[in-house]
Amino acid sequence: MENWKNNKAVFWVLSVPGTAWLVVFFLIPLSLVWILSFGEKSGIIDIVITWTSENYVRASEQVYLEVIWKSVWVSVLATFFCLVIAYPIAFVISFAPSKWKPLLLLAVILPFWINLLIRTYALIAVFRTRGYVNFTLEWIWEKLNAILGFVGLAEYELIGARFEPLSMLYNNFAVIAGIVYVFMPFMVLPLYANIEKLDKSYLEASLDLGASQSRTFWSVVFPLTMPGIISGIILVFIPALGSFLIPDLLGGTNAQMIGNVIERQFKSANDWPFGSALSFLLMYVTFGALALRALLAGRKSGMEV
Amino acid sequence: MAADMTANVSIETPGKPQRRKRRRRDIGPLDYGKRLWMRMFVGAIFVLLYAPILTLMIFSFNDSKRNVVWKGFTFKYYIKAWNNDGLFEAFMNSITIAFFSTIISTILGAMIALLLWRFRFPGKAAYEGAMALPIVVPEICMGVAMLVFFARIGWPSGMPWPFNLSAITIAHIAFSFPFVAVVVRARMAGFNRELEEASKDLGASEWQTFWNVVLPYMRPGVVAGALLAFTLSLDDFVITFFTSGPDTVTFPVKVYSMVRFSVTPEVNAASTVLVVITVIATFLAMRFQSPSRADG
Numbered sequence: 001m002e003n004w005k006n007n008k009a010v011f012w013v014l015s016v017p018g019t020a021w022l023v024v025f026f027l028i029p030l031s032l033v034w035i036l037s038f039g040e041k042s043g044i045i046d047i048v049i050t051w052t053s054e055n056y057v058r059a060s061e062q063v064y065l066e067v068i069w070k071s072v073w074v075s076v077l078a079t080f081f082c083l084v085i086a087y088p089i090a091f092v093i094s095f096a097p098s099k100w101k102p103l104l105l106l107a108v109i110l111p112f113w114i115n116l117l118i119r120t121y122a123l124i125a126v127f128r129t130r131g132y133v134n135f136t137l138e139w140i141w142e143k144l145n146a147i148l149g150f151v152g153l154a155e156y157e158l159i160g161a162r163f164e165p166l167s168m169l170y171n172n173f174a175v176i177a178g179i180v181y182v183f184m185p186f187m188v189l190p191l192y193a194n195i196e197k198l199d200k201s202y203l204e205a206s207l208d209l210g211a212s213q214s215r216t217f218w219s220v221v222f223p224l225t226m227p228g229i230i231s232g233i234i235l236v237f238i239p240a241l242g243s244f245l246i247p248d249l250l251g252g253t254n255a256q257m258i259g260n261v262i263e264r265q266f267k268s269a270n271d272w273p274f275g276s277a278l279s280f281l282l283m284y285v286t287f288g289a290l291a292l293r294a295l296l297a298g299r300k301s302g303m304e305v
Numbered sequence: 306m307a308a309d310m311t312a313n314v315s316i317e318t319p320g321k322p323q324r325r326k327r328r329r330r331d332i333g334p335l336d337y338g339k340r341l342w343m344r345m346f347v348g349a350i351f352v353l354l355y356a357p358i359l360t361l362m363i364f365s366f367n368d369s370k371r372n373v374v375w376k377g378f379t380f381k382y383y384i385k386a387w388n389n390d391g392l393f394e395a396f397m398n399s400i401t402i403a404f405f406s407t408i409i410s411t412i413l414g415a416m417i418a419l420l421l422w423r424f425r426f427p428g429k430a431a432y433e434g435a436m437a438l439p440i441v442v443p444e445i446c447m448g449v450a451m452l453v454f455f456a457r458i459g460w461p462s463g464m465p466w467p468f469n470l471s472a473i474t475i476a477h478i479a480f481s482f483p484f485v486a487v488v489v490r491a492r493m494a495g496f497n498r499e500l501e502e503a504s505k506d507l508g509a510s511e512w513q514t515f516w517n518v519v520l521p522y523m524r525p526g527v528v529a530g531a532l533l534a535f536t537l538s539l540d541d542f543v544i545t546f547f548t549s550g551p552d553t554v555t556f557p558v559k560v561y562s563m564v565r566f567s568v569t570p571e572v573n574a575a576s577t578v579l580v581v582i583t584v585i586a587t588f589l590a591m592r593f594q595s596p597s598r599a600d601g
Contacts, residue, residue, distance in 0.1 A: 004426040010511055014420035018413045018436075018482060025479040026439055026447075029454035033446070036453060085350055092347045096338040106591065111354055113587040115540045117557045118576040121564050122357035125364075132360060184354070200335060207334050242443025244543055249564065259445045266449050266547065276453070279446045286443055 030283075037276035047273060055277035064261065064278075071257040074172060074247075075240035078179035082187040082236045083229065085180070090191035090228075094198075105192065112185045120249050123178055127168040127250070134165040170252030178246040183239055187232040194228025195221075227296070234293045238286050258282060362580065365573035382574040392575055395559035401467050402555060403538040406477035410538075411531040413478065414485025415523065421486070422493040439480045440487070448547035451476040455548060462550055469553050476548045477538040484537060485530035492526025525593040532590035536583050 004011040037056070039049040058064070093104045111119065126132050141163040168174055202224065206216040244259030251257070258278060265275025337343055365383070369376035386392055417436060421429070439447065455472045463469065496519070504514040542557040549558050556579060563572050 001425040002423055004424040007424075007511075011420070011424055011426070014416045014423075018417040018420070018486070021413055021479060021482065022435065022439070025454070025475050026450075027435070029450035030442070030446070032453050032457055033450045088343060089347050089350060092338045092343050095335060100338075107351060107354075110584065110587065111358065113536055113540075113583050114358060114580050115542070115557060115576070115583065117540075117542045117560055117564075118361070118580060119358060121560070121572070121576065122361040124564070125361060126357050181354070181357075203335055213334070238441065238443065242445050244445045245561075259443075262445055262449060266452055272453065275449060279449050282443055283446050286441065286446075290441060 033276045033279055036273050037280050039273040039276075041271060041273060044270070055274045056281070058274060059277055059281060067256060067261050068258055068281075070172075071241055071259075074175055074257060075179070075237055075243075078176045078183070078240050079187075079233055079236045081176070081180045082184050083232065086184055086187035086191055086232065087229075090188050090195050093188075093192055094195040108185050108188045108192075112182070116182060116245060119182055120178055120246055123174075123181060123250060124169065127174055127177070129165045129167060129169070131169075133168060137166065138163045169250060170255065172251070172255050174250040175247045175255050175257070178250045179236075179240045179243060182243075182246060183236045186235040186239070190231035190235060191225065191228045194225045194231075198224055230293055230296050234289050238289055241285060242282055358580065361573050362577045365570060365577045367570060370570065382570040383578075386571045386575040386578075389571065391554070392556075392559055392563075392571070395554045395556045396575070396578075398470060398553065399539055399556035402470050402474050402477060403535050405467075405470075405474050406481055406538040407531050407535045409474075410478045410482035410485050410534045411527060414482040414530055414534070415489050415527050417482065417486040418489035418493060418526075419519070419523075422490055422496075436483050436486060439483045444543040447476075447480060448544045451479075451544060452547040463552070469550075473545055473548045473553060473555065476544050477541060480541070480544060481534040481537050485527075485534050488530040488533055489523060489526040492523060492529075496522050529590045529593040532586045532593070536586050536590075539579070539583060539586075 035049055036047060038051045038053070039047045040052055040054070042048045059068070089108065093101060093108070096104055124131070128134075168177075198221070202220050203216055206220045207213070211219065241257075242259055243257060244263055247255055247257040247260055248263070251260075259282075262275050262278045262282070265271045265278065269275075333339075364375075366378050366380070367375055368379035368381070421433060421436075426432075451472070460472050464471070500518055500522075501514055504518045505511075509517070540557065542561060545555050546558055546561070549555060554562075556575070560572055560576065563569065
């Protein structure tokens with residue numbers, strides 16, 4: 001690698017446009033939000049920066065603490081389900097015949113190139129009262145009822161007098177299912193990268209020495225894939241915590257997350273300083289998670305996200 | 306967030322030897338992919354992953370407003386979506402934004418990638434960290450940052466098309482070019498620096514070396530990065546949602562406002578078009594990134 005002093009002209013030509021864009025259109029806007037978070041509203045659109053910490057104090061009020069707490073546990077649960085689902089998938093892909101691997105990986109990656117909005121919207125059609133899940137359940141119910149009628153049990157109404165559709169939309173279940181559905185690929189990829197690199201002879205050694213498959217998994221594979229698990233958890237947890245669209249479309253009024261509260265401050269509630277404070281709380285959590293990962297994985301380069 | 310990982314995930318051949326203890330139909334202890342229950346689990350997950358999108362696409366051809374039972378094949382919702390002025394305008398806006406955002410973010414991203422690939426400079430780790438920020442910062446934070454920024458500096462609104470899209474385009478470039486940088490840099494990691502030195506030793510100028518030696522090698526990465534930038538821009542909802550005004554609606558923002566009211570086959574049709582465009586772009590990007598084309 002060349003020292004930048006050897007060729008200053010090229011160095012500046014390459015670095016200035018991108019750096020300037022990053023500073024002007026990313027770092028300055030973020031700093032503005034940070035400054036605003038210490039401001040106070042003095043009119044409908046006027047904000048004075050008084051360096052008050054009131055906005056952060058307000059974030060610790062009961063109402064907001066509940067939302068923050070709820071966002072955290074919804075994200076934790078969703079991340080956990082992602083891990084449980086993604087691990088076997090990553091495992092099967094890395095033990096699949098090599099000609100199948102690229103195809104299987106593509107199958108995992110492809111959905112997250114598809115618009116987040118469209119994927120979330122597709123779930124509405126699946127979950128709503130007159131959606132595909134309830135349609136299938138109703139069909140099963142009818143068949144079951146017909147069988148019960150056939151064997152002469154119809155009058156006992158064993159499975160209810162009529163089909164009751166499940167309400168799966170506009171609650172926490174829908175939000176968690178949505179997050180799992182949307183962010184699952186984020187979990188598969190780091191796990192796959194890790195399991196793929198795993199020296200398979202460790203597994204063979206463990207099995208040869210008489211350990212069972214489950215013992216081999218918990219004592220050998222699981223600890224060795226810890227870096228991948230941590231990467232995956234952070235890659236899912238960060239966007240899950242900040243998700244706005246999924247709870248907005250799939251969650252009802254009582255399944256709101258921190259992202260929805262932030263959005264409301266900037267749109268309908270028009271309280272920018274408070275919204276800014278909430279955004280920065282979210283940023284701090286994100287940075288904390290990234291720092292934790294850097295600490296645990298001991299990675300050096302920021303570009304290898 | 307996709308591309309950097311796809312770039313890092315190398316596909317190696319494991320060459321797993323068959324173990325001595327053979328059980329049920331030649332399934333070795335490590336042939337997890339051959340176990341029936343594993344296959345069923347993975348198959349079920351893939352079905353769950355794709356079923357919602359596929360049903361959405363299939364039912365966009367359904368000749369029924371209620372959209373649950375198949376009533377026959379029709380193109381009428383595509384025609385309706387096409388004739389829906391608001392939807393069409395939003396679609397054109399999205400394409401325009403994606404076009405300009407792709408050009409500028411590809412150039413900026415490729416330059417940053419070259420910079421990081423070529424030079425050693427003080428504070429490089431911190432610089433790389435700052436460059437990765439747009440990738441890791443929660444979308445909603447970046448969205449509000451853009452909203453606050455354009456409001457506070459008084460970015461002119463109500464300009465004639467396409468200048469009214471400038472704020473959204475700027476925001477899209479800001480989150481796209483670091484992705485392009487990651488993809489291009491991954492490509493440059495395989496470049497033999499001696500080629501560059503040889504070119505300069507033989508008297509070529511900086512520009513000639515770049516144009517004739519570095520760029521041909523870099524090109525697949527640049528194309529993949531550009532396609533990534535295109536899909537990122539076309540797909541973005543959250544950041545656009547905060548930067549768009551009433552007269553600068555993009556396709557996802559328009560679909561969002563339509564979806565809030567009801568699930569209509571028209572939205573299904575329009576979504577299907579967008580899905581097809583992104584899937585094609587993704588396939589092209591993968592082809593340009595794949596190792597078989599690496600020496601191109």
